[in-house]
Structure formats: C-alpha cells, structure tokens
Amino acid sequence: MSRIVYLNGDYLPEDEAKVSVFDRGFLFADAVYEVTSVLDGKLIAFDGHVQRLQRSCDELGIKYTVDADALLEIHRELVARNEVTEGMVYLQLTRGNPGDRDFVYPPEDTPVTLVLFTQHANLLNNPKIETGMKVITVEDQRWARRDIKTTQLLFPSMAKMMAKAEGVDDAWMFEESAITEGSSNNAYIVKNGKIITRHLGNEILHGITRAAVLKFAKMAQMEVEERAFTVEEARDADEAFITSASTFVMPVVEVDGKPLGDGKPGSVAARLREIYLDESLKQAV
Template identity: 60%
Template sequence: MTQRTVFVNGDYVDEREACISVFDRGFLFADGVYEVCSVLDGRLVDFEAHMRRLRRSASELDIVVPWDDPSLLEIHRELLRRNALEEGMVYLQLTRGSSGDRDFHYPEMATPTLVLFTQAKALVDAASGHRGIRVVTQPDWRWARRDIKTVQLLYPAMAKMAARNAGVDDAWMVEEGFVTEGASNNAWILTAEGRLVTRELSHDILPGITRAVVCELADALGLVVEERAFTVEEAQSAAECFVTSASSFVTPVIELDGVAIAEGHPGEVVRRLRERYIEESRRRAL
C-alpha cells in the first residue's frame, strides 16, 4: 500500500513517521479548528473561502494563525503534487499547540500545530450523489457554538454511527423539533411551491462554504432561497431534500426516518444544482 506524504509543522513526512506532542491541546482538549478543501482535476475548490472560515474559527478561539494564505496554498499544492492527488480532499488541522503539560488554561507561549493530509475519494462520480442517501434524525446534543469549525467531532461521529446502526447513510440533527444540520453537512428542502429552504446562519449551524455557493447557483437558476428553520415533518413532505458539503457537493436525500422523499428517487432540482456546482467548482478551482 502506498503511503501518503503529510505535512506536520513545516515538514513533509511519510504518514508513518508523522508525530505531534502528547501534550498537544488538540489531543487533550479538542482545542483546535480544521478545514477541508475538495480537489477536482488536481486543483483546489473554494480555497479562499475555506481559508477565510479557518481564520474566523481560529479567531473565535483566540488561536493565532501564523501562516498567510499564499503559504497555506503552497503547502496544499505541494501535498497534491507529492501524493499525485487528482480527486479527493485536503484536510488542514490547526491546534493551539503544546505547553509541555496538561493545563486547562491557554498557554501564554505555545506554537500552534499545523497538520495537513490528503485523502483520495471519488467526488464527481460518487454513487451517493446519483442514487441519493437515506437519513435518520438524531437529537442535537452538540455545544452552542456550532458556527466554529472545531475538531471536537465526537457527537457527529456518534450520530453517524447511530445512522449506520439503523442501516442508513447519515443523520440529520434535530433541536426543539427543527432540523439544525446534518452530521457533517448543511440540510436543505425544496417545498411544493418550488422554494429552497435551508436554516439561517447563526451559532446553531456551520456556515458551509458549499452552502454559500449553492445559494449563488440557486439565484442564477431562478430559484428562491428561504433561510429559515424547517421541521422534520416539513422535510418528509417536501418535493425534494438534499445536503451540501465540501466532501459530498450536492447530494440528494431520498428517505428521512423511513419516509420516502420524492418517491424515493433524486429530484430534478437537486440534479441540476449538483451538475452546476461541479461545473462551477471546476471553473473556479485553483
């Protein structure tokens, strides 16, 4: 099996040799943030937007980002080159670093830890993008600052395992009867009147980069977007449902809690949005 080259604090190393301190706060406290850029045709999708969100997330946690965007872009591109990646993702993880011991207080003098690695994955021809996914709901038990893209992903992992154990593909999280978002994506419905609905931006959800692009594409296609919360029952009776994320693009949801959406088949609107998203991503990729 070919081993990947990864980036760790300034060095490109074999993944088997990569290491960080056992006192790194990302490991001890989930004190870190991350981003993931899709890769199409060996190029990065929405890189600038992902770096803006990275800096916002880090700022909300008072983590300094001592690398500028050109430097981070060069690291991404070098990893693509070394790993010959044409399609997949590049993950970036930034933690507050290590103070050399375990202490709840932020260290006054610590160098942030920066790790990047690639992941090969079929994105354009992913089976889920064409056949759709089945989803179950789970209570949203995450913390109150979901708008920060932190590495503390235990509950989303638990929700995805609950979905797997139920024999379906993914989970939508629900709070007070309303869908917040998917375990690793933003949730959407298309109403019978032909309006796209996705939850408004707030501390309740992650401001998805793909979500923002789809809002732009919807406008270009003459579709009206309503940013508001929707219930599980509204989603189950919707004309179409789908999710958006960097790793899944625009993916149809064909079943929610055992109820078929659009007779259990991907709808025409989500198909058009997925096609346009892929076209636009290829056009704008760096």
C-alpha cells in the first residue's frame, strides 16, 4: 500500500505529492519542522510540539497561526490512513513558494507549504535500550539559533556520518569544550546520582521530551542541574543518556571510546525511561 501524505489540504499517495522547485524550504532551508511519536496509535506530547511549532514560526517571522485542533485532526487522519500503531508523524512547514528565487522574504500573504507524513518505527523495543549507545564528540559547527527547530540539518547529518565512520551510534557536539547536544537529541550525564544537562538558550533545541523528562525527574525526587558540562566531564560520567521524540530516554555507555561506569546502561536512565513512557501514555491523544 502506498503511503498517504498530507500536502496543503490534500491527502495524496506519496508519489503524487509534489512541491515547487521555487519553494523556500528547498532553496533556503527556510522551513521549520516537528516530529511527533506514535504509540499504540496515539500521539505523544502533541501539545508541546504544536506550541514549539508556533514559537519557531514566530522566531523566523513566518506569518502562520497554528491551529492545534486542525493539526491534531490531520495527524490522526494520517495515522489512521497509514495504519501506524508505532512510529512517527513528521511535519514540515515552509515560508512557501514565491514563484522565483530571492534572498528577501516573499510578501507576507504568500501561502505556506505544509507537509506531513508518517514513518513506522520500532520505538519501544529498540535494541539500544539493552546495550546502550556509543558516542563520539565533535566540534559544533551549526548556526547560532539552534533553539529554532529549522530544517537546516546538514551539519547534524555530517556529525551522524562522522559517528558512523567511527563505528559508533551518534555524535555529541561541543563548543569551547562544553557539550551542546547530540546530532538529533538532547544530552545528559549522571555524576554521583545528579542529572546534569545543558541549560536552555540559543545553543540547543528546547526539547519537548527534555522538558517532560526533567519534570518527571524532579517529581521522582531526582537531583537535576541545568548547566554546561565539558567533554571531560562526559568522559568521566557515571552514566549518560539522550532524549528525543523518537528515542524517549536512551542510555549512552561510551564517550570517545571510554566506557562509562561498568559500560552498561545505567539505572537512572532506565528509571527515567520507565517514568516517561508511563506518564506520556496516560496523556497521549
């Protein structure tokens, strides 16, 4: 069965969905996106993704008012049409097609381009939950507004390929010896029972999963410190983990070839994953 995608008001077979070569998402990466996980056919943390989508549009001056109810209906329709019980819904919104190429933004009444599609994925039983991830550290060479969830993902993709070339799972990026985040996730270390993760700012994405995990950690009486931590601190951590919409909470067992703790997934990450999934499924829509 051909996958059904959503494009500007229409549900179409994927091979019939076309976007103009003049679309600014294609020409300038002038676009934002969100990825919402699906478990048991329901959407996880949908409200948070909608709120961040609006923030991204506002920060870039894209004149689009997010209609949460309409987007929820589109998400649900795509999940149903594509029979997704476990996976993701990807949304991309661009500044639209002005009919030509120009660095200057098009008129504000230029219609945006809105695309959504689904992907089936094994989220709950990812093998890395049992083995943990291995990461390397690389210099962060992205633009300075990483808090906006844009489609400018070339360097994160390059970082992912650097990790693959080293035979590991991912790369954690750093600036001036301090870790910013992973190629597609927020990064955390645990030292003496304390969870440490970089504070919010323009340097990192304000992760929806990150916010929920930190809230649940505090509810569980876990100690949390939001600050920059160094590459050396990461290598010397007792344990580490990442969070994202598609991995939830995933343990990290090695940084730059150095095993963390006993080289196995840690108890803090395991407990946080359990709490996150339990609470998120209660609130799924």
